[in-house]
Ligand code: SF4
């Protein structure tokens with residue numbers, strides 16, 4: 001088999017996940033030696049006719065769906081790609097983009113663009129899986145470098161099944177023997193957030209904000225109880241959960257105005 | 261009719277199209293930004309103060325530390341919080357991490373291939389191996405700083421309103437200092453590479469207005485007021501006196517103007533406006549690169565980035581020494597929200613950035629205005645294109661060469677357009 005053809009595409013996002021790929025400085029040259037990069041707008045003037053998408057074995061997709069044009073484009077990319085990988089939280093489960101979903105979109109366009117609002121199209125932010133089959137998801141805002149490298153190596157060589165951790169950030173935090181963020185008087189989403197980042201934020205004295213999305217079968221009500229017991233208003237507790245997870249079902253249905 | 265179509269101008273952050281049409285000697289130029297609008301200002305409404313910096317950092321992965329710092333400063337301005345000197349020094353270091361990462365990425369990975377005529381940095385490995393390796397190390401150096409100080413290279417997690425979640429240890433700072441000293445050698449490899457390529461920069465000049473921060477104490481990164489090369493200094497809270505934003509139908513990104521039809525922000529604006537405040541080593545670098553200020557050649561932004569890199573690396577060492585001399589200590593974060601407005605004006609790699617928040621009494625945002633550097637540059641880019649195209653046509657360049665030159669021009673602004681744009685298409689038509 002020849003080198004696998006890899007294409008990297010970006011949708012609506014901050015390009016932080018693509019930057020994480022570039023940030024694999026030490027490993028990047030090795031990776032590049034083992035693949036054929038067929039499309040990466042941000043890093044190279046390749047794909048001479050410039051028409052996306054191109055035929056590839058592996059498509060790495062960053063960012064989420066936020067316009068009708070995005071839907072069309074990801075469907076075309078899917079047809080051309082053997083394996084489609086959602087990179088980062090925007091692509092995997094909606095991420096920060098979905099914060100806008102609670103607001104009336106027309107009103108928002110006017111707020112930002114005034115009279116020119118009619119020139120810009122927008123739809124509720126959604127992850128790739130809402131529109132196409134996604135083979136793998138690498139959550140994280142940004143996606144975690146170590147996890148990406150491990151996954152990519154597995155993809156090129158691996159045999160066993162690939163699986164994301166199904167437990168919470170708390171488990172990793174305990175393993176690292178961090179002082180629990182709650183004991184420092186801060187509020188943390190570690191208990192309901194999917195592990196895999198090595199409890200990055202609590203290790204730096206910061207609360208987990210849930211950037212990797214919810215654990216499978218999260219107990220959202222219990223999380224809200226814990227946050228409100230620690231003094232947060234229900235509104236802010238919901239605000240906290242919505243920061244990254246507003247396109248995930250158990251959170252999308254919460255409304256900050258339900259109870260006051 | 262001749263038609264050239266160079267879609268997807270690559271190696272910029274974001275999507276944008278250049279459209280140039282020539283018909284019977286009349287030339288029409290447009291710099292279009294069809295990126296999906298992202299609505300951060302609207303999304304911020306009702307959000308609590310302690311989440312705002314981490315929401316706005318997601319505007320741009322590359323400038324995430326800059327957005328975090330601008331956001332924190334706006335909130336502190338609103339709440340009347342003055343951070344400690346230790347916090348200030350750590351913030352400057354975090355800022356240097358971002359500059360070293362971002363400027364290296366742009367100068368060596370995105371711009372250098374243009375000057376050498378290679379499609380990407382990957383293609384430079386055989387001919388410029390030493391330089392590519394130095395560039396990779398420099399970029400990593402930037403990330404190492406951000407990892408240590410901010411807790412993560414992209415979207416720092418430990419920089420808060422009031423201070424830091426974790427203070428680095430003395431040993432960690434000493435290790436970082438050693439890496440920076442290695443960086444001092446690497447940057448000089450790059451200075452030499454750029455000095456040798458200096459003559460391949462196009463000779464194009466257009467007088468424009470330069471807007472940046474100005475600070476009496478030092479080269480301005482996260483402090484100071486606002487200076488315009490045409491109309492003097494104003495207090496940072498009054499930035500709207502210089503920044504007049506408006507919207508064009510073919511561009512979801514906003515644009516801005518002041519004295520002329522457009523103005524420029526970014527490395528060249530900073531170096532032009534604040535040359536005196538640069539460290540001597542950075543001034544010497546400018547001389548080596550024959551960068552004379554004020555320069556009205558947008559391609560000189562590439563030189564200004566190298567000058568700033570030298571300053572960042574050298575001054576990062578000075579800041580670490582200062583932290584070590586003072587001794588590191590844990591600090592308690594005390595934040596009491598109050599109602600009011602605050603502005604954070606910060607220089608990020610691509611230019612001056614403003615976060616302007618109004619909070620209610622419970623510390624929730626009631627109104628937000630964000631002015632992003634690339635948006636301030638859009639109209640200036642369009643004016644450059646308009647001014648340069650007639651010359652390029654007169655030089656009897658092929659459509660392809662014109663397209664190449666224009667994409668290089670746009671790239672010299674390092675337009676990080678995810679906050680506003682993604683692909684640049686060059687759509688060039690002669691009739
Ligand atoms: S997941 Fe986060 S880092 Fe990745 S593109 Fe989205 S906002 Fe950026």
Ligand code: SF4
Nearest residue numbers: 197201208209210211
């Ligand atoms: S600790 Fe939480 S917020 Fe931080 S990286 Fe991990 S999942 Fe994301």
